Every structure is written in C-alpha cells, then in structure tokens.
Amino acid sequence: MLNWRSQRVRAWYYQAVLIGMLIVLVGWLLQNTLGNMRMRGIQSGFDFLLDPAGFDIGESMFTFTATQTYGAAFLAGLFNTLRVSGIAIVLCTMWGTILGIGRLSSNALARGLCYAYTELFRNIPLLLQLLMWYVVLVELMPDTETPLRFRDWVLLSKEGLALPKVMSAGLTLTPEFLALTFGLTLYTSAFVAEVIRSGIQSVPLGQIEAALSIGLSPSQRLRLVVLPQALRLIVPPLTNQYLNAIKNSSLAVAIGYPDLVSISNTTLNQTGRAVECIAIVMAVYLALSLLTASGMNYFNRRAALKER
Amino acid sequence: MSPTPALIRHILFLLCLSALIGAFPAWAGKTLDAVKQRDQVVCGVNTGLVGFSAADSQGKWSGLDVDICRAVAAAVLGSADKVRYVPLSAQQRFTALQSGEIDVLSRNTTFTLTRDASLGLHQTAVTYYDGQGFMVSAKANIKSAKQLKGATVCVQAGTTTEKNLTDFSRTNKLDIKPVVFEKFEAANAAYFSGRCKAYTTDASGLASIRTKEAKNPKDHVILPELISKEPLGPMVRRGDDEWLAIVKWTVYGLVEAEEYGISSETLNSLKNDSTDPVVLRLLGKSEDTGKLLGLDREWLARALTAVGNYGEIFEKHLGEKTPLGLKRGLNAQWNKGGLQYAIPIR
Numbered sequence: 001m002l003n004w005r006s007q008r009v010r011a012w013y014y015q016a017v018l019i020g021m022l023i024v025l026v027g028w029l030l031q032n033t034l035g036n037m038r039m040r041g042i043q044s045g046f047d048f049l050l051d052p053a054g055f056d057i058g059e060s061m062f063t064f065t066a067t068q069t070y071g072a073a074f075l076a077g078l079f080n081t082l083r084v085s086g087i088a089i090v091l092c093t094m095w096g097t098i099l100g101i102g103r104l105s106s107n108a109l110a111r112g113l114c115y116a117y118t119e120l121f122r123n124i125p126l127l128l129q130l131l132m133w134y135v136v137l138v139e140l141m142p143d144t145e146t147p148l149r150f151r152d153w154v155l156l157s158k159e160g161l162a163l164p165k166v167m168s169a170g171l172t173l174t175p176e177f178l179a180l181t182f183g184l185t186l187y188t189s190a191f192v193a194e195v196i197r198s199g200i201q202s203v204p205l206g207q208i209e210a211a212l213s214i215g216l217s218p219s220q221r222l223r224l225v226v227l228p229q230a231l232r233l234i235v236p237p238l239t240n241q242y243l244n245a246i247k248n249s250s251l252a253v254a255i256g257y258p259d260l261v262s263i264s265n266t267t268l269n270q271t272g273r274a275v276e277c278i279a280i281v282m283a284v285y286l287a288l289s290l291l292t293a294s295g296m297n298y299f300n301r302r303a304a305l306k307e308r
Numbered sequence: 309m310s311p312t313p314a315l316i317r318h319i320l321f322l323l324c325l326s327a328l329i330g331a332f333p334a335w336a337g338k339t340l341d342a343v344k345q346r347d348q349v350v351c352g353v354n355t356g357l358v359g360f361s362a363a364d365s366q367g368k369w370s371g372l373d374v375d376i377c378r379a380v381a382a383a384v385l386g387s388a389d390k391v392r393y394v395p396l397s398a399q400q401r402f403t404a405l406q407s408g409e410i411d412v413l414s415r416n417t418t419f420t421l422t423r424d425a426s427l428g429l430h431q432t433a434v435t436y437y438d439g440q441g442f443m444v445s446a447k448a449n450i451k452s453a454k455q456l457k458g459a460t461v462c463v464q465a466g467t468t469t470e471k472n473l474t475d476f477s478r479t480n481k482l483d484i485k486p487v488v489f490e491k492f493e494a495a496n497a498a499y500f501s502g503r504c505k506a507y508t509t510d511a512s513g514l515a516s517i518r519t520k521e522a523k524n525p526k527d528h529v530i531l532p533e534l535i536s537k538e539p540l541g542p543m544v545r546r547g548d549d550e551w552l553a554i555v556k557w558t559v560y561g562l563v564e565a566e567e568y569g570i571s572s573e574t575l576n577s578l579k580n581d582s583t584d585p586v587v588l589r590l591l592g593k594s595e596d597t598g599k600l601l602g603l604d605r606e607w608l609a610r611a612l613t614a615v616g617n618y619g620e621i622f623e624k625h626l627g628e629k630t631p632l633g634l635k636r637g638l639n640a641q642w643n644k645g646g647l648q649y650a651i652p653i654r
Contacts, residue, residue, distance in 0.1 A: 017318060040428035041546045042406060055470040056477065058460075058487050066474040131494075138503045158502050159460065175503060176487065253465065253490035256498060262488060265399055265465050272427040274403055 033275065048271045049074070055266055057258045059174055070267050077263030078284060084177065084259065085246040085288075088184040092245065093238075095185065096192025101222075103197045114193065121190035127251055129187055134179040134255040141175070176257035180249065188245045195241060199234035200226055231303050239296040243289045250285075260284060339411050339548040340384075340602065348390050351377035352410035355395040358516040359626045359634075360416045360436075369393045373414035375621045376435060376542055379611035380412065380558050383603060388614035397491065398467050402427055405545055412555055414542040416510065418468045423543070430552050433559035434541045435618075436626075437638040437647050439534025440472045441511035443518060446529050448505060453533040460485045462504035464492040469509055472536040496521045506531075510538050512626065512634060519631040550602050557601060557653065561608040564650035565590055566617035567641050575612055590653055597653055608653070618648065 003009055037044050049071040057064045060076040061083060102114035121129070138158055142148050147157035155162040161178060164170040203226050211221040252259035261281060268277040343349055353361035353373055361371040378388035394410050405413045406428055417423070418438075419431040442461070444450045453476070463469050465488045477484040487504055489495040496517055499507040507514070511534060518525045541559070544552050565571075568586050570578055579591050588594040592605035601607065615621055619641075626634045640646025 037428070039547075040406065041426075042428035043426040054474060056474045056484070056486050058485050066478060135497075135501070138498060138501045143502060144505075174487075254494060256462075256487045256489045256494065258488060262465065262490070265490065266470055266488065269398065269402075269465070269467065270422070270471060272402065272422060 037275070042272070044273065044275065046276055048267075048273055048276070051271075053267070054270065057263065058256070059177065059258060070271070073263050073267065074260065074280060074284075077258060077260035080257065081246070081249050081252075081259040081261075082288075084180050084184065084252070084257070085249045087181050088188060088245050088249070089242050091181075091185040092189040092192050092241070096189035096241075097196050099189060099193035100196025100200065103193060104200060118190045118193050121187055122194075126183065126187050126248055127254060130179060130183040130251055130255055133183045134175065137175040137179050174257075176252070176255050179255055180252050180257050180259075184245055184248060187248070188241055191241050191244070192238065195234055195237040196230075198237075199230035199232075202233045203229045228303070231300070235296055235300040235303075239293050242292050242296065246288050246292065247285060339545060339551040340554070343384060343411055343551070347385060348392055349377060349381045349385065349412065350392045350394060350410045352396045352401055352404050352413040352415055353377070353393050354415050355397060357416060357513060358520050359512065359630065359632045360516070361393070361395075361414065363393075363395075370625065372435060372621055372625050373416060373542070375615040375625070376414050376555075376559060376562075377412065379562060379615045380555055382610040382614035383558050383561075383598075383607040384554060386610065398464060399490070402429065405429060405543060408545070411551070412542050412544050416513070416540045417543055418510075418538045418540055419543075420468060428546050429543050430546055432542050432544060432552060432556040433563075434539040434647075435559055436512065436540040438510040438512050438538040438540055440469060440508060440536040440538055441514055441534055442531045443499075443507045443514045443528050444505060444531060445502075446527050450506075450529075450531065453531045453535065454480055454482070456484060456506055457482050458485070459505040460487055460503070461506045461508050462495045462499040463488050463508055464495045465490050467509070468536070468538065473508055476535040492517075510540070512540075512632070515632045515634055554601050554603065558608075558611055560650040561590065561611060561653055562615070562618040562621065563641075563648050564653055565608070565612050566619040567643070567650060570612060570617060571620055572612060572616040575609065579609070586654075595654075 034044060050069050052067050053070050053073045054066050055073070056066050057073065057076050059080070061079040062076065064072065064076045099114045099117060102110045103118070105111050105114075141156060141158045144157045144159050147155040147159075147162070149155055153163065153165050155164070158175065160172050160174040162170065162172045207225055207229060208221065211225040216224065249259060250261040253262045253265060256262075264277045264281045268274050271277075351374075353369065353371075356362045357371070359371055361369060361373040363369050374393070377391050377393070381391045382388040394404065396404050396410075396413075396415060401413055401415055401417065402423070404410050413429075416436070416438075419434065423429060424431045442453050442456065444456075450456065459482070461473060461484050463473060463486050470486060470488065473484060473486060476482070487495075487498065489498065492509075495507070498504055500521060500523075507517070509517070511530065514530050518528050518530070522528050542555055544555055564586075568584065568590065570587060570590060575591070578587055579593065582588060582591075585594060589597065591609045592598060592607070596605040598605045598607040616624070619636075622636065622639060623629065626632050628635065636644075636646060638647045640648065642649040
C-alpha cells in the first residue's frame with residue numbers, strides 16, 4: 001500500500017485530486033451549458049462551419065465570395081487580423097526603438113519630443129485614437145471622384161490609398177485598414193519605447209565605461225555591448241506588447257475593418273451559435289498569443305548572453 | 309493499510325462537492341410568473357432608433373416598439389408605466405432574451421426561420437412589415453439600386469442586412485463591397501462623411517436615420533427598391549406559452565381595434581353605447597377573452613387606453629405628420645390594401 005508518510009506520494013496524490021476536481025468542474029460546466037441550451041431549444045454544434053456564409057467581406061487576402069463556408073469566412077477574418085497585427089508589430093518595434101533611444105538622447109529637443117509622444121499616446125484609450133484616425137482619414141480625404149494624385153502611382157481618396165502599379169492588380173489600402181494599422185502602431189510604439197528605454201538603462205554604467213575605454217564608437221557600443229545585455233530585460237515585456245497589439249486589433253469592429261472578431265459577430269448573428277463562435281475566437285487568440293510568446297522565447301534564448 | 313483520517317477527509321470532501329454540484333436546480337422559470345412577481349415587464353429595445361424605440365433628453369422612451377411593451381404591461385400588470393427598458397445592440401439582443409435578462413424583445417427584429425427555430429425563441433406577431441432599402445446622396449444621381457455597381461455600402465453588423473445585401477449583389481452582379489460596423493452610430497457617421505456610396509438597412513430605419521443624422525435630409529435619397537422582406541415584431545423565449553400568447557394577442561388586439569374603429573377617443577363611448585358584438589367582445593363587455601389568457605376581461609381595454617390602437621400608434625411615431633413621414637403602405641389594414649390582418653379575437 002502507498003506510504004502516506006512519503007512526501008512524493010503525498011504530492012502525487014494531491015495533484016491527482018486537483019486534476020480530478022478540475023475535470024469534474026469543467027465537465028459539469030460543459031454538461032450544464034449544453035443541457036440548458038438543449039432545454040431552451042437553442043441549437044449547438046460546430047457543423048455550421050461547413051454551411052455557406054451568405055455574406056461578403058469588404059476586404060480579404062484571398063478572394064472570398066458569399067458561397068464559401070463560414071469556416072472560410074473565419075479564415076479570411078484571421079488573415080485580416082494577422083495582416084494588421086503583423087504590420088503593426090514590425091512597425092511599432094522599429095518606431096518604438098527609435099523613440100526609446102530618443103528618450104535617452106543627449107539632444108534636449110529629441111528627448112522632449114519623445115517624452116511628449118510617449119505620454120500622449122500611452123494615456124489616451126486606443127479606441128478613441130482609432131476613431132480619431134478613422135474620422136481624419138474619412139473626413140479629410142478627398143471624395144472618390146476627385147482623388148489626390150501623385151503621377152499614376154498613388155491615389156488618395158475616401159476609398160483609401162490606391163497603388164495601381166503595385167503587384168499585378170494594384171493594391172488598395174482601405175481607410176479602415178490604414179486607420180487601424182496606423183493607430184495600433186502609434187499606440188503600441190509608445191509602450192515599446194518605454195520597454196526599450198528601461199532595457200537600455202538597466203545596463204550597468206560600468207559596461208558603458210568599459211566600452212568607452214576600449215575605444216568603441218557610439219553605434220558599436222550600442223550594438224555590441226548595450227543591446228545584447230539590454231535584450232534580456234527587453235524581450236519579456238516586448239512580448240507582452242506584441243500580444244497586446246494582436247488583441248487590440250480586435251477593436252477593428254468599431255471602425256469597420258473585417259477582422260476575426262467582426263466576422264465572428266456577423267456569423268454569430270446569422271447562425272445564433274453564440275457559444276461556438278466566441279469559443280472559436282478565444283481559441284484563435286490564445287493560439288496566436290502562445291505562438292508569439294514561444295517564438296519570442298526562442299529568440300530570447302538565442303540572443304541572450306551565455307553565462308558561465 | 310487502513311485508510312488514514314486524512315484520506316477519509318478528502319473522500320468526504322469530494323463527495324460533498326459532487327452532491328452540491330448535483331443539487332443545482334434546472335432553470336425552469338416561467339416568464340409570466342416572474343413578470344407578475346416583479347410587477348414589471350423588462351423590455352429589450354433599441355439603443356436609439358427614432359420612431360421605434362428611442363429615449364428623449366429626459367430619458368423617456370417612445371416609439372412603436374416601446375408602445376407594444378407598454379400595451380403588454382397595461383394588459384398584464386394594469387399600468388403602462390410598469391416597464392423597464394433595456395437598450396440592446398444587435399449583437400446582444402438574442403443573448404439577452406435567451407438568458408432571461410429581458411422578458412420580451414421589442415427591437416425592430418426581423419422574423420426569420422433561423423431566429424424562430426434555432427435560438428430557443430418564439431416570434432409573436434408582426435408589428436411592422438418592412439423591407440431593406442438603400443440611401444444614397446442626392447448628388448450621386450442614382451435612381452435605382454441596380455446602379456450601385458462596385459459601390460461601397462455601409463452596413464451595421466449583426467443584422468439580416470448583410471446577407472440580404474450579398475444576395476442582392478450576387479443576383480444583380482453588382483460586386484458590392486460592404487463596410488461593416490459594430491455600432492450603427494459608426495455606420496451612420498461613415499456614410500454621412502462620404503466613406504460609402506450608399507447606406508443600407510430597413511427602409512423605416514433609413515427614414516429615421518435620415519431625419520436624425522443628416523445635416524440636410526433633402527440631400528439624401530431613399531431608393532425605391534425594397535430588396536428583402538423584413539417583417540418586424542416582438543420576440544419571446546420558449547418555455548412559456550402563456551406569455552407568448554399574451555404578447556401575440558396584445559398585438560392582434562391593437563390591430564383588430566383599429567379595424568373595428570376603437571380608438572383612444574371613441575373607447576369610452578363605445579364601451580357604454582356600442583352594440584357591435586365584436587367591439588363588445590374586444591372591450592370585455594360581453595365575453596371574457598382575458599380569462600383564457602390568464603388575465604382579466606379588461607386586458608385589451610387597458611392596453612387601448614394606454615397606447616391607442618395600431619393606427620394611432622403608427623401615426624404618432626411613424627406617420628406622415630412625424631419627421632419620418634412614412635405612409636401606411638404594407639402596414640395598412642387588410643381591408644384597406646395592406647398586410648395587417650389581426651387574427652380574430654374570439
């Protein structure tokens with residue numbers, strides 16, 4: 001018989017009890033929800049994903065027609081979310097780094113401007129910023145009939161930024177996409193700037209002095225001494241900001257960009273499968289976050305200093 | 309080795325937990341009982357659609373959908389003021405009704421197969437026969453919806469509108485690009501700032517939005533085509549047939565009252581002097597139809613005193629004298645060329 005006095009045995013036993021309770025709880029929740037829905041006549045199941053969607057999507061990365069399935073619609077929404085989040089993450093990293101370094105600049109004007117920027121953009125709620133950019137892009141842009149032209153390469157109007165020569169069929173960036181990407185980038189880069197700044201400031205002054213004493217130029221100093229050590233402190237909060245950017249992109253519903261949440265809302269209303277749609281959206285965002293976090297952790301392990 | 313005291317304690321704890329879980333009662337609430345006990349009807353309405361359900365600056369709600377709720381409250385509880393209004397977006401409305409947060413959803417909701425069959429809800433009676441239409445700027449010089457080829461159209465999310473728009477676009481090969489907003493305020497703003505060429509929603513909604521939001525209503529034209537059928541009306545939860553009957557027959561009662569000439573002005577005189585058997589039955593003087601619904605004989609008389617008949621409600625909130633200026637059209641009585649056909653109250 002198991003030896004109760006052994007700590008190992010006790011530990012295994014407690015873990016088994018905890019897992020058992022968790023399984024019981026989750027199982028009961030599921031059973032209760034499904035039972036309640038059945039009792040009230042609410043239909044459930046994921047089979048609706050194979051039914052034709054019946055609605056068009058304003059913009060998507062692949063050609064989506066209303067005859068395709070709800071599953072394909074969710075995929076289109078996911079690609080839209082990834083498109084905005086991906087571009088916002090890349091841009092905000094670059095712009096945030098510049099701002100973060102600018103905050104530590106010896107030039108008082110640069111320092112002041114960067115400080116003002118971070119304080120302003122961090123403290124205004126993102127939704128308001130997005131709405132503002134959207135209003136600016138839509139109200140101030142010229143009408144579709146009289147666009148602002150730059151040769152034949154760039155046309156700017158209320159329909160968006162049209163680049164007819166890019167790719168084979170031309171590329172049109174809608175005001176929704178532009179407002180969301182722009183707003184998300186500017187907002188997140190304010191946070192990224194602070195993360196970069198704290199990372200750089202965490203490098204001990206002794207390291208800087210040592211770099212100076214062996215004659216490294218300022219850019220060499222930054223690249224070879226400061227940043228590798230600063231990265232250890234930068235990467236975890238930076239991962240946080242990336243995850244925030246991905247999740248904040250769901251504010252797209254407020255300005256009409258058809259991201260995953262927007263498609264899910266439409267599907268939810270047409271099929272009535274509220275629990276299933278929300279579950280799909282939650283699972284997708286969880287997967288995206290876990291992927292991003294693990295990617296950043298891998299990068300962190302490779303870029304971190306190997307301590308002896 | 310015999311079970312130790314610790315082990316026994318743990319097993320007992322698990323048993324108690326599972327007993328507690330099993331003891332939760334199943335949801336079996338009857339809506340009518342809850343309404344009577346609360347002495348209030350909780351009514352889900354729109355966040356602000358002039359003519360159907362909108363609050364004024366004092367917070368007082370008015371509109372066609374609001375009056376239906378007031379009529380039900382008057383019929384069941386005796387006073388039209390015993391209503392609490394819960395403003396709901398298009399996304400929340402069905403979940404609010406399914407979960408029990410509201411008793412009746414009176415929010416310009418279209419009756420469709422999906423909503424009647426798969427949401428655990430019931431449709432009652434149609435209060436407004438509508439159709440989906442388009443609004444364009446007068447400057448665009450568009451006379452018909454079929455001229456909207458390749459146009460961007462502003463839509464509100466979570467309604468039957470998106471599907472209808474797509475169906476129309478595919479049938480007529482128009483390749484319409486929808487821009488879908490979560491809040492209809494955002495959709496309005498986008499259309500009026502020129503982002504979209506056209507705005508689409510129910511024709512009654514278009515009239516309401518044009519009145520409320522346009523700087524100059526005459527700058528916007530509602531196109532003549534109705535691209536879909538949108539029968540609007542109140543919805544209730546499944547599981548309480550009595551409540552369903554009360555809401556449904558209140559609507560039919562208001563319509564039949566107009567058909568037989570009972571209005572808030574003529575009500576009292578008809579009550580005393582009328583010899584028309586239908587009128588006497590509706591007002592509860594000859595038969596007691598209320599008893600069959602679980603109410604008293606004055607149920608319809610109270611509702612009519614509170615809100616007037618269907619025609620009066622229509623004229624007050626949507627009619628030609630209001631800023632919306634809608635004609636009776638499909639909503640006229642069946643014997644006057646419209647579709648409002650009250651099932652006989654007898």
